[in-house]
Amino acid sequence: MNTTETTKNELLRGGQFLVKETKAEDVFTPEDFSEEQKMMRDSVKEFVDREIWPLKERFEHKDYALTEEVMRKAGELGLLGVAVPEEYGGLGMGFVTTMLVCDYISGATGSVATAFGAHTGIGTLPITLYGTEEQKKKYVPKLATGEWFGAYALTEPGAGSDANSGKTKAVLSEDGKHYSISGQKMWISNSGFCHTMIVFARIEDDKYITGFIVENDPENGISMGEEEKKLGIHSSSTRQVFFSDTKVPVENMLGERGEGFKIAMNALNVGRIKLAAASLDAQRRVIANAVQYANERIQFNVPISSFGAIKLKLAEMATNAYVSESASYRAGKNIEDRIALRIKAGNSHQEAELKGVEEYAIECSILKVAVSEDVQNCADEGIQIYGGMGYSADTPMESAWRDARIARIYEGTNEINRMLAVGMLVKKAMKGHVDLLNPAQAVAAELMGIPSFEKPDFSELLSEEKAMIAKLKKVFLMVAGSAVQKYGNDLEEHQQTLLAAADILIEIYMAESGILRTEKNAKRFGEETQKEQVAMSQLYLYHAVDIITVKAKEAILSFSEGDEQRAMLMGLKRFTKYQNMPNIGELRRTIAHKVISENTYPF
Amino acid sequence: MNTTETTKNELLRGGQFLVKETKAEDVFTPEDFSEEQKMMRDSVKEFVDREIWPLKERFEHKDYALTEEVMRKAGELGLLGVAVPEEYGGLGMGFVTTMLVCDYISGATGSVATAFGAHTGIGTLPITLYGTEEQKKKYVPKLATGEWFGAYALTEPGAGSDANSGKTKAVLSEDGKHYSISGQKMWISNSGFCHTMIVFARIEDDKYITGFIVENDPENGISMGEEEKKLGIHSSSTRQVFFSDTKVPVENMLGERGEGFKIAMNALNVGRIKLAAASLDAQRRVIANAVQYANERIQFNVPISSFGAIKLKLAEMATNAYVSESASYRAGKNIEDRIALRIKAGNSHQEAELKGVEEYAIECSILKVAVSEDVQNCADEGIQIYGGMGYSADTPMESAWRDARIARIYEGTNEINRMLAVGMLVKKAMKGHVDLLNPAQAVAAELMGIPSFEKPDFSELLSEEKAMIAKLKKVFLMVAGSAVQKYGNDLEEHQQTLLAAADILIEIYMAESGILRTEKNAKRFGEETQKEQVAMSQLYLYHAVDIITVKAKEAILSFSEGDEQRAMLMGLKRFTKYQNMPNIGELRRTIAHKVISENTYPF
Numbered sequence A, B: 001m002n003t004t005e006t007t008k009n010e011l012l013r014g015g016q017f018l019v020k021e022t023k024a025e026d027v028f029t030p031e032d033f034s035e036e037q038k039m040m041r042d043s044v045k046e047f048v049d050r051e052i053w054p055l056k057e058r059f060e061h062k063d064y065a066l067t068e069e070v071m072r073k074a075g076e077l078g079l080l081g082v083a084v085p086e087e088y089g090g091l092g093m094g095f096v097t098t099m100l101v102c103d104y105i106s107g108a109t110g111s112v113a114t115a116f117g118a119h120t121g122i123g124t125l126p127i128t129l130y131g132t133e134e135q136k137k138k139y140v141p142k143l144a145t146g147e148w149f150g151a152y153a154l155t156e157p158g159a160g161s162d163a164n165s166g167k168t169k170a171v172l173s174e175d176g177k178h179y180s181i182s183g184q185k186m187w188i189s190n191s192g193f194c195h196t197m198i199v200f201a202r203i204e205d206d207k208y209i210t211g212f213i214v215e216n217d218p219e220n221g222i223s224m225g226e227e228e229k230k231l232g233i234h235s236s237s238t239r240q241v242f243f244s245d246t247k248v249p250v251e252n253m254l255g256e257r258g259e260g261f262k263i264a265m266n267a268l269n270v271g272r273i274k275l276a277a278a279s280l281d282a283q284r285r286v287i288a289n290a291v292q293y294a295n296e297r298i299q300f301n302v303p304i305s306s307f308g309a310i311k312l313k314l315a316e317m318a319t320n321a322y323v324s325e326s327a328s329y330r331a332g333k334n335i336e337d338r339i340a341l342r343i344k345a346g347n348s349h350q351e352a353e354l355k356g357v358e359e360y361a362i363e364c365s366i367l368k369v370a371v372s373e374d375v376q377n378c379a380d381e382g383i384q385i386y387g388g389m390g391y392s393a394d395t396p397m398e399s400a401w402r403d404a405r406i407a408r409i410y411e412g413t414n415e416i417n418r419m420l421a422v423g424m425l426v427k428k429a430m431k432g433h434v435d436l437l438n439p440a441q442a443v444a445a446e447l448m449g450i451p452s453f454e455k456p457d458f459s460e461l462l463s464e465e466k467a468m469i470a471k472l473k474k475v476f477l478m479v480a481g482s483a484v485q486k487y488g489n490d491l492e493e494h495q496q497t498l499l500a501a502a503d504i505l506i507e508i509y510m511a512e513s514g515i516l517r518t519e520k521n522a523k524r525f526g527e528e529t530q531k532e533q534v535a536m537s538q539l540y541l542y543h544a545v546d547i548i549t550v551k552a553k554e555a556i557l558s559f560s561e562g563d564e565q566r567a568m569l570m571g572l573k574r575f576t577k578y579q580n581m582p583n584i585g586e587l588r589r590t591i592a593h594k595v596i597s598e599n600t601y602p603f
């Protein structure tokens, strides 16, 4: 670790969570929100409960104007400028606060979540991150206040996951004063009401595309397709955008020529962790509604919340939401701290933010995948708890389910993000930014040695769980280490293995985050205050161990054989073994009891 | 087994699959369809490809009249009367053929699937099964030809899963000539265009409700709510139905007074296996579309079907569809054979059919759960393969996903069906219909003994897989046996354990069905013709072993402790151990290769 980059707490580099122990004191948790942050949260909540939630039905009926109106109101309250430096008309708040706003503003409908994310995350941020002083002065204040709205136009009919393959062209005019952009963009969120778009286009035969800030002016060769008919986020505007000789002044180029792909990818890093945040309050609201319904709905003369089948669901839903929160804010604060360190070290705010987020690109991908799948499952169980009523548009479950589905597709599909998470980690290791080699060799040596039969003392709260996390990290090192040895640079060709490794990595990060949050809170607020949180941390870990076992086994069976295979399977057994197995039924009952008696998501 | 009830093949009783070995020769497979059945299948396919699939978009736009029109055309072709005896205007075909029609007519849209299922399965069948000669003569011919349409009105706002708790009343008139029905029904499929409804109502303070055939006559106190706004099956009519002093002649009582709950439940048994069938062609169509898209869609200069991540999905989708088919037709033929046996033994057709289906109620619940979840996952992966286009209503994935969602809710939620499957099995054991006790005791004894270290000869095709199935059955007996011992009649209170046991049972039945089908076909058509089918059988089993391991462990940890727990965990390890672990990556590649090169679901 670079010694110029330490704060009073140990600040791990991105991906290092896998090889270094994180101390509970060093993680940020939702219980650490400052008074200012709590006020922010409460006022966003209040805004949503007043302006969005009661109008949910209208949002389901393709009321694009309503989304625009809500966005405008959010702008008036300053919510669109939370992340924007004060000098450009924003509130200049830290990364965690911007996540917090994104979290709570997104819970009621995916339409606002997407509009908000597209505007702030990918429509505005690239300008604050890469813009020139003039560009920032000209555009950012308008975007920060909601006077203008932004969009981000990267995808084309032939260029989705392969984002750099776009055919949109930018041709310099003879007088060198402007570029002329022609091409077709697709799936552009906010396109129906945006004033600016970050457009990516190729200059000549450049290897990489270039970014431009383009004002949305129909007189300037910009036209739009019809609104796409979509499964969900019904009031999020999504259109094709056609550029035909659209003239863009040269001073509107964003960053350098050929830097567009990097800009696009960096915008996506931030987009991904914000998308995770944007999938948190949706879970809380689904859980709150589901438990309220379950407490009211009588079948067989009792509330259905008294049935084990329903308790099981509520417990699992709450557990995933709790862990999602834990991991999202943990990573968010790492990013914030890294930015602060870089500023201290003399970086400009811009550069600091850029590098800060890039550092944690692995965590951003992990969170994007894990939390988007959690919110999907949460809504799915929400429907099931409502029974037939869950299938009705008159209850808030089915729209939550439809809206959640998009989060697994955009900002890079979950498959792409899974492979990225592991791929980036391997690259970091090769570059020497994270030392995986030594730990992996240590694991390999351990595999050859005789396992210790000592029984460690696990009397301390969550100590067995933390020992388990340490072992699970060895599983990842064992599997990924052997795979890299075997496939070398071809690893990407072997996507099944990459995907399995990614699931292992994801489960480790998520499970560890839940445990650390609980441990930290138990230490400061007392164990007795954390009974259900302990149960959730244990339950999540228990499932994580199962998932990791399944995925690791699958990978091992696919790429190894003979003695090597046997050794790894033995190692897998050793590294996934509990000394004291938890009582799963009991854990679920403990958690469910709390959710049911509080009649909401109470954590 | 009752010796009067054997055919030339061994015909197991419902639930006995768990304790008796089924021979490959004794299972019916889709490759056993007769010429007549194949013609039927092809003509239904042709009907769907002509009348339904091209109109898919209209079905998404709440075109209830279109559904009615398609149903009428289906009636003209005789498709509504496949299951109806010839004497009442039907085609009088066997159970398998009725499943086949249900399968292939349901693949294009859930709207038709639901309309068809509600009309034939629960709207008509209760009359053919329980009706008097007069009732059958009066109503069935009209329903069989589609001159009239039927509905089934059981659910009420306060009575869903607890179906017998309905408040709808039937009061006998003073002259004893009619009943007067008053009450409110909810979620009634086909209500918007039906001519008859099977209505369940309570007479006086009867313990059980009573069934009535009610003609839909607005002059007779019947009124309807608006069409429900639903997540999916957008052109299936679903309304509330209000009865206010609706007069029903006494001769329209269905079955005996107080027999309604039994009738309702028996109708649901048939409904459940038909619902499984109705979820098969939907999978085939999703897979066919997904692979065609994947073969055409280019990213990174290659068709996305060349990526391991996509191959993985296609392989898993095809495997689940193949196993779903295998299990559905296996059970369907058992029912058909059982009916034939009963007729031979002197039962009326009516009684034979009733008892035949009831016998396999466990399998019906298993299939309902497994196949409804398979089609959901299949559509979910279908969306993901399409990427952004999967989220668009212009491609057929998102409607498949929405439509699939209902199958997990109606005909008894999947939770209720899971618990029923195990509950019915335990009851059958207590009644002595299926001997679980002796096999369970044998397993308990085996657990105490020393495991054999002999290595069986597994050179024969699928022999290791079959040995594994035998062991997995022991897992079920071990877990369910101990749970029954521990909880006795309280087992139902312990729903977490019931649910885990149900998953074990389901996976055993499904995995075994795939293996037996493949084995049978390999024997007659040659192993070399079954390469991919062998791979699918192995892949499904491999996952089943993982699921069973996870679920059994969870249950064991929840209800046992100390030595007993240790013994069971040891047993679980023993009973889930492969001698030769398969190469999962290889299996998937083999399967995917076939799907991709045939550019459809080719099995």
Ligand SMILES: Cc1cc2nc3c(=O)[nH]c(=O)nc-3n(C[C@H](O)[C@H](O)[C@H](O)COP(=O)(O)OP(=O)(O)OC[C@H]3O[C@@H](n4cnc5c(N)ncnc54)[C@H](O)[C@@H]3O)c2cc1C
Residues within 6 Å of the ligand: A118, A152, A153, A154, A155, A159, A160, A161, A162, A186, A187, A188, A189, A190, A230, A238, A406, A409, A410, A411, A412, A413, A414, A415, A416, A495, B297, B299, B300, B304, B307, B308, B309, B310, B384, B385, B386, B387, B388, B389, B391
């Ligand atoms: C509602 C909505 C809003 C959107 N908003 C915006 C926006 O505002 N701005 C914008 O620029 N874009 C936007 N998008 C586009 C979105 O980012 C893309 O849909 C997404 O990146 C996937 O690209 P694609 O749709 O072309 O799918 P494809 O790239 O064609 O992917 C199809 C399938 O192939 C898989 N795949 C692709 N490449 C590989 C590989 N190398 N290895 C393994 N598997 C692979 C994918 O995982 C997926 O399963 C939006 C999309 C939607 C649906």
Ligand SMILES: Cc1cc2nc3c(=O)[nH]c(=O)nc-3n(C[C@H](O)[C@H](O)[C@H](O)COP(=O)(O)OP(=O)(O)OC[C@H]3O[C@@H](n4cnc5c(N)ncnc54)[C@H](O)[C@@H]3O)c2cc1C
Residues within 6 Å of the ligand: A297, A299, A300, A304, A307, A308, A309, A310, A384, A385, A386, A387, A388, A389, A391, B118, B152, B153, B154, B155, B159, B160, B161, B162, B186, B187, B188, B189, B190, B230, B238, B406, B409, B410, B411, B412, B413, B414, B415, B416, B495
């Ligand atoms: C589109 C649609 C079409 C339909 N068509 C028809 C039709 O044609 N005719 C008809 O009669 N009905 C129909 N239904 C009703 C359907 O059968 C019921 O919705 C279903 O049986 C579930 O009942 P419910 O909705 O009241 O849910 P509830 O019974 O209230 O269930 C809510 C939740 O509680 C759980 N639960 C309930 N009881 C228990 C228990 N004892 N233990 C554990 N968990 C429990 C359920 O599993 C579920 O998760 C239809 C429903 C829909 C949505």
